[in-house]
Structure formats: structure tokens, C-alpha cells
Amino acid sequence: MSLAPRIVLVHRTTEYEELVARHGTHGQAAFFLASRGRDIEEVAERSRRTRRALDEIAAGIPLTWRQARVERADLDRFLFAPEDVVVVVGQDGLVANVAKYLAGQPVVGIDTDPGRNPGVLVRHRAADAGALIASAVSRAGAVDELTMVEAVADDTQRLLALNEIYLGAAGHQTVRYRLGRDDDRGAVEPQASSGVLVGTGTGASGWLRSVWQERGGGLVLPGATEERLVWFVREAWPSPVTGTSLVAGHLSVGARLQLTVESDRLIAFGDGMEGDAVELVWGQTVRVGVAGVRLRLVG
Structure with missing residues (x-):
């Protein structure tokens, strides 16, 4: 029964x-x-x-x-x-x-x-x-299957979000890390910034859009059901040991943005829920990309 x-x-x-x-x-x-x-x-x-x-x-x-x-x-x-x-x-x-x-x-x-x-x-x-x-x-x-974003740390911690995932300091101060893409061998850049934002087409109507507008709208934002993400580095700081060449881009299915922590503590949280964050420490690596699960929203 x-x-x-x-x-x-x-x-x-x-x-x-x-x-x-x-x-x-x-x-x-x-x-x-x-x-x-x-x-x-x-x-x-x-x-x-x-x-x-x-x-x-x-x-x-x-x-x-x-x-x-x-x-x-x-x-x-x-x-x-x-x-x-x-x-x-x-x-x-x-x-x-x-x-x-x-x-x-x-x-x-x-x-x-x-x-x-x-x-x-x-x-x-x-x-x-x-x-x-x-x-x-x-x-x-009728159901719309909305793309989600996920972050997976090297210690198996996993975070899912519908709009966006933020990686940075808890107080949004400057944090140090190394950033690159899994599919770009050797293209890894040490950076200092107030964090990295990776989001979906659903998130493109909120926090992501504000960053996108400040950058002049150069990237094409994805649609809510499109299996593609956009990412932005917030306020990257140039110095003799940190760069600013990798500050925005797209992620298609299978591609991952890889971040290795070079500060005492970094957090990742999704959709503004900072109280439910993944904590990362010096030397840990987290990979962010299109999630395997989708939100099934009744149209």
C-alpha cells in the first residue's frame, strides 16, 4: 500500500x-x-x-x-x-x-x-x-528544472545553492587564495580579494546582477534552466604577489572553478545563508560548478 x-x-x-x-x-x-x-x-x-x-x-x-x-x-x-x-x-x-x-x-x-x-x-x-x-x-x-550550483571541498564537505555561492572571509574582508579552472592547466593565479561569487541563471536576477552591472554587463548571463554558471571575483587587489587577470567567466557542465585557501579561514555559503556555511582552512581546496541536482519548480 x-x-x-x-x-x-x-x-x-x-x-x-x-x-x-x-x-x-x-x-x-x-x-x-x-x-x-x-x-x-x-x-x-x-x-x-x-x-x-x-x-x-x-x-x-x-x-x-x-x-x-x-x-x-x-x-x-x-x-x-x-x-x-x-x-x-x-x-x-x-x-x-x-x-x-x-x-x-x-x-x-x-x-x-x-x-x-x-x-x-x-x-x-x-x-x-x-x-x-x-x-x-x-x-x-509543467515543471521548470532550475540549475543549481555546488561547492565540494577536498574533505567532502558539500554545499548546494539555487542562486549563488560566495567564497571568502566571514566579514567580507580581504582573503588570500589561489584561483583557477580545472580545465586550464597552469592557469592558476594567486589573488587577494573580498571573495568570489559563483551563480546560476536564477541568481542572475539578484546579487550576481548587481556585480554584473558594475562590471559593465560584458558577460552574457545564463537563463534559469541553462546549465551554465557565471563567476566574479570581488575587488581583486593587484600586488607583487597577487594578480587580477582571472576575475570573471563562465562555467559549463563538467567545468569547475578551483580555489585553494591561503588564509587562516575562509567560508562558503549559499543564497545569503551565512549561518549555514562550509568552513575551510589554509591549504584546503574547494571546487565549484554546476550541480547534479536541479530544483523542480511548478510553473
């Missing part, structure tokens, strides 16, 4: 809930915002919209199906099952946060605040969730 489908609702604590938790009561939080020229009602209404969306989606799931809820802060402790359908309720960034913990499960992105979110990954409304979930359970609906 096969298991009933399990629908996993992923959400995050709202700004309003964080304010009340910090200040103790609604009134104290309202006073704090008012003293800074802000009205708490705007923040509270966004929180109510999120809660209404969660309730509406949960109510539309058949009673014979299983349900689970997980908050963003608990993602690293939640065990996703192969048969799960994941419904992300919130912002685009929340889809990226959950992507690294999945292994092919379909994801439905629900936008709770249309007009504030770009809607690149949370493409749908709560009212449409029932039909989208049913389609995902039957594996009959």
Missing part, C-alpha cells in the same frame, strides 16, 4: 512576529515603530496576509493526505521525503533557502505579498494552490 502524499508548507516568521517577540507586546512594538515614523499596521497586515494564505492552502489539501509545516529556521533539521510536495509560502528568497535541502521534490511557490516580491520563484496565489498541488502530486503539471 503506497503512502498518501505529504504536503510540506514552508514559511518564515513574519516581520510583525519578530517585532512582537523582540518588544514583548503589540503595543510596545507599535510604540517602537511610531518613534521612528513607521506605522505597525502596515507590517501587521502583511503578517495577516501570510497567515491567511497558509490557512487557505492548508484547508484546500484533502483530508486523506498528510501535512507538515516547517519554519525557515528549522529547515536544516527537517527531513524531506521523496514523495513530498513542497509548498513555499512567502518570498522568492524562501524558495532558494529550501532548495538546498531537496532532491527532486516538486516545489510550488506562493506569493503572499504581490507587488512587493518580484515573483520569479513564488509565481502563484494562494487561491491557485489546490489545483497546483494536485498537479504536482500526479506529476502531470
Whole structure:
């Protein structure tokens, strides 16, 4: 007998809930915002919209199906099952946060605040969730397979990300390393910079795009489903012992950007989640390239 489908609702604590938790009561939080020229009602209404969306989606799931809820802060402790359908309720960034913990499960992105979110990954409304979930359970609906990026260290530590992976110092200060590509023998350059950014076509709508624009837009950014990455060195510093000739490029499937640490400590983190970082020490090598897994986003 096969298991009933399990629908996993992923959400995050709202700004309003964080304010009340910090200040103790609604009134104290309202006073704090008012003293800074802000009205708490705007923040509270966004929180109510999120809660209404969660309730509406949960109510539309058949009673014979299983349900689970997980908050963003608990993602690293939640065990996703192969048969799960994941419904992300919130912002685009929340889809990226959950992507690294999945292994092919379909994801439905629900936008709770249309007009504030770009809607690149949370493409749908709560009212449409029932039909989208049913389609995902039957594996009959349209799905976009989004390219992901991975970093693998020489001690087997592995990091996955949907948007980008950052390699550098924890405080974004200057870090020393040697940089090259696996397919360019001898083309390895000692560098000092504020870090290296390697990302996907999905990430090209965020942090990567800002770096790309600063560089004059010379590289062609990949599409979200294209199996190609772009990489940039941030603020490379020229000196008698460090160079600046390898500062940007593409990575196709099978190609790897290789970085060998020449500082006491370097970290790698994905999609802005610095608290879930891979730590690397002097002499360690990490290779970054197109991941073998993709995010299956329900269109």
C-alpha cells in the first residue's frame, strides 16, 4: 500500500512576529515603530496576509493526505521525503533557502505579498494552490528544472545553492587564495580579494546582477534552466604577489572553478545563508560548478 502524499508548507516568521517577540507586546512594538515614523499596521497586515494564505492552502489539501509545516529556521533539521510536495509560502528568497535541502521534490511557490516580491520563484496565489498541488502530486503539471550550483571541498564537505555561492572571509574582508579552472592547466593565479561569487541563471536576477552591472554587463548571463554558471571575483587587489587577470567567466557542465585557501579561514555559503556555511582552512581546496541536482519548480 503506497503512502498518501505529504504536503510540506514552508514559511518564515513574519516581520510583525519578530517585532512582537523582540518588544514583548503589540503595543510596545507599535510604540517602537511610531518613534521612528513607521506605522505597525502596515507590517501587521502583511503578517495577516501570510497567515491567511497558509490557512487557505492548508484547508484546500484533502483530508486523506498528510501535512507538515516547517519554519525557515528549522529547515536544516527537517527531513524531506521523496514523495513530498513542497509548498513555499512567502518570498522568492524562501524558495532558494529550501532548495538546498531537496532532491527532486516538486516545489510550488506562493506569493503572499504581490507587488512587493518580484515573483520569479513564488509565481502563484494562494487561491491557485489546490489545483497546483494536485498537479504536482500526479506529476502531470509543467515543471521548470532550475540549475543549481555546488561547492565540494577536498574533505567532502558539500554545499548546494539555487542562486549563488560566495567564497571568502566571514566579514567580507580581504582573503588570500589561489584561483583557477580545472580545465586550464597552469592557469592558476594567486589573488587577494573580498571573495568570489559563483551563480546560476536564477541568481542572475539578484546579487550576481548587481556585480554584473558594475562590471559593465560584458558577460552574457545564463537563463534559469541553462546549465551554465557565471563567476566574479570581488575587488581583486593587484600586488607583487597577487594578480587580477582571472576575475570573471563562465562555467559549463563538467567545468569547475578551483580555489585553494591561503588564509587562516575562509567560508562558503549559499543564497545569503551565512549561518549555514562550509568552513575551510589554509591549504584546503574547494571546487565549484554546476550541480547534479536541479530544483523542480511548478510553473
